[in-house]
Structure formats: C-alpha cells, structure tokens
Amino acid sequence: MQVIECHGTPYEVGFQHGRRLADRVHACHAVYCRFPGLSGEQVQHAAQAIEAAHQARLPESLVELQGIADGSGLPVQDVLQLNFCMDIVADAPLRCSIMGLPTRRMGADRQDH
Numbered sequence: 001m002q003v004i005e006c007h008g009t010p011y012e013v014g015f016q017h018g019r020r021l022a023d024r025v026h027a028c029h030a031v032y033c034r035f036p037g038l039s040g041e042q043v044q045h046a047a048q049a050i051e052a053a054h055q056a057r058l059p060e061s062l063v064e065l066q067g068i069a070d071g072s073g074l075p076v077q078d079v080l081q082l083n084f085c086m087d088i089v090a091d092a093p094l095r096c097s098i099m100g101l102p103t104r105r106m107g108a109d110r111q112d113h
Contacts, residue, residue: 010060014067018074025072025082032085033078046088047080 002024006016018025035043054061065083069076081088 010064011067014064014069015071016067017064018068018071018079020071022072025068025074025079029074029078029082033081035085035088038088043081043088044077047077047084050084050087051080 002021004017004020006013006020008016038046051062065079066076068074069079072079
C-alpha cells in the first residue's frame with residue numbers, strides 16, 4: 001500500500017495526492033474506467049448524478065477531487081469516474097467505493113487528511 005501524507009485545504013490535499021501519485025492515478029483510470037455495455041452518455045449521466053449527491057452531502061470531497069485532477073493532469077471528469085466507478089456500474093457484484101468519506105467533521109483548525 002502506498003502511503004502519503006497530505007495537509008491543507010481539501011483542494012491542497014487533493015493536489016498533493018494527484019501530484020505525488022499521478023502515475024498511479026492514470027494507471028488506475030486506465031484499468032477501472034472501462035464500462036463495457038454502457039455508452040459514454042450513460043457513464044456521464046451516472047457520474048453526474050453521483051456528483052450531485054456528493055455536492056449536496058459533502059461538497060469538499062468534490063473540491064478534493066478537483067485537486068487530484070489538477071495535480072495528476074487528468075480531466076476532472078476522469079477523476080470523478082475513477083472515484084465513482086463502482087457506483088456507475090449499478091449491477092456490480094462487489095461494490096466498494098474508492099472514495100473515503102469522514103464519519104465526522106474535523107475541527108475548523110484541522111484540515112488535513
């Protein structure tokens with residue numbers, strides 16, 4: 001397992017993550033973002049619905065994903081698809097999100113992950 005330490009705002013954490021693991025982010029996208037049986041439009045529609053749910057529940061997670069995109073050099077839509085890939089495929093037999101969400105809010109003075 002690769003472990004990196006990132007600090008700062010959600011965007012800064014994402015940017016550090018994307019920059020430090022750019023090769024792995026690109027490699028994971030190439031492997032996990034194949035959606036056989038789904039059109040590009042279907043994938044985009046599913047990703048947008050999941051993005052809207054995250055925007056309503058935990059918008060800073062999307063800010064962090066934007067940072068990963070900027071740090072890795074991938075378009076943000078690719079990073080969204082990567083992080084939501086198991087949710088995009090509705091009938092996936094084993095479902096596991098690549099996205100980790102906190103169970104409680106961190107204090108205002110603590111923004112690191």
